[in-house]
Amino acid sequence: xxxxxxxxxxxxxxxxxxxxxxxxxxxxxxxxxxxxxxxNRFPLTSLAYWLILFHCIVLMVGARYTYAEVxxxxxxxxxxxxxRNNYDKVGHFAQGFVPVIVAREIMLRNGVLQLGAWCQFLSxxxxxxxxxxxxxxxxxxxxxxxxxxxxxLGTQGYVWDTQSDMFLALIGGICGLVxxxxxxxxxxxxxxxxxxx
Numbered sequence: 001x002x003x004x005x006x007x008x009x010x011x012x013x014x015x016x017x018x019x020x021x022x023x024x025x026x027x028x029x030x031x032x033x034x035x036x037x038x039x040n041r042f043p044l045t046s047l048a049y050w051l052i053l054f055h056c057i058v059l060m061v062g063a064r065y066t067y068a069e070v071x072x073x074x075x076x077x078x079x080x081x082x083x084r085n086n087y088d089k090v091g092h093f094a095q096g097f098v099p100v101i102v103a104r105e106i107m108l109r110n111g112v113l114q115l116g117a118w119c120q121f122l123s124x125x126x127x128x129x130x131x132x133x134x135x136x137x138x139x140x141x142x143x144x145x146x147x148x149x150x151x152x153l154g155t156q157g158y159v160w161d162t163q164s165d166m167f168l169a170l171i172g173g174i175c176g177l178v179x180x181x182x183x184x185x186x187x188x189x190x191x192x193x194x195x196x197x
Contacts, residue, residue, distance in 0.1 A: 004032065004053060011060035016069060023141060024063035028056035042109075045187035047180065048102050055098040058091050067091060092165040095134065096127045096172025101184055103127070104177070108188060115185065120177050127173035131166045 008028070015021035031052055035044075044052075061070060067088035076086070103126040104119060106112075113119040 004056060007057050007060050011064040015064050016066050019145075020066050021063045024067070025060055028059040028063075031056055043191065044102070045105060045184065045191050047184055047187050048105050051098040051101055051176075055094050058094045062087060062091055088161075089164070089168050092131065092168040093172040093175075095131055095165075096169035096174075097176040098172075099130055100124060100127045100173035100176040101180055103130075104184065105188060109192070120181070123177065124170065124173045127169055128166065131169035135162050135165060 011025065012021060035049070035052065065071065068085050070085060070087035073085045073087040073090075100123050104123040107123070108115065108119065113122060
């Protein structure tokens, strides 16, 4: 909570554009009360909570500067000889890396799926569906608000931005499963043992 609140206060203290800040930060703002009100009824593993915090930080950094103008990634673009700030790609990778674990945990613990290949496959399918839906939200916001949503879209003139965003979410989801499945399985087992009556 301390980390979340500190980053939130820093992010909102001097954003580049307040309208864009709201658009980018809203998922992180929704996450906090949702996790707070479900903490007793359906506590998540510590891995899931830490990953959600990481994703909230990514969102709040992007909200402060806009995804196209995060200073470190401006510098990286210069070093790499690119004209594009790729911080939004970090955000879309996280959009796969984090939700794949959360979706996997919810489905496993509710008995929707069992451990195995189908669990992994359908967790990645969830990530792709979530990423595609987020791209639709970006489109709807842009259509509703016009030029005001350009910073929210963050395409920076890249014609394949939407497709590359979804591809990076897919890569993030696969990486999340490859790197974290063993740890996640242990934490789910420990949590299930701890919360049984």
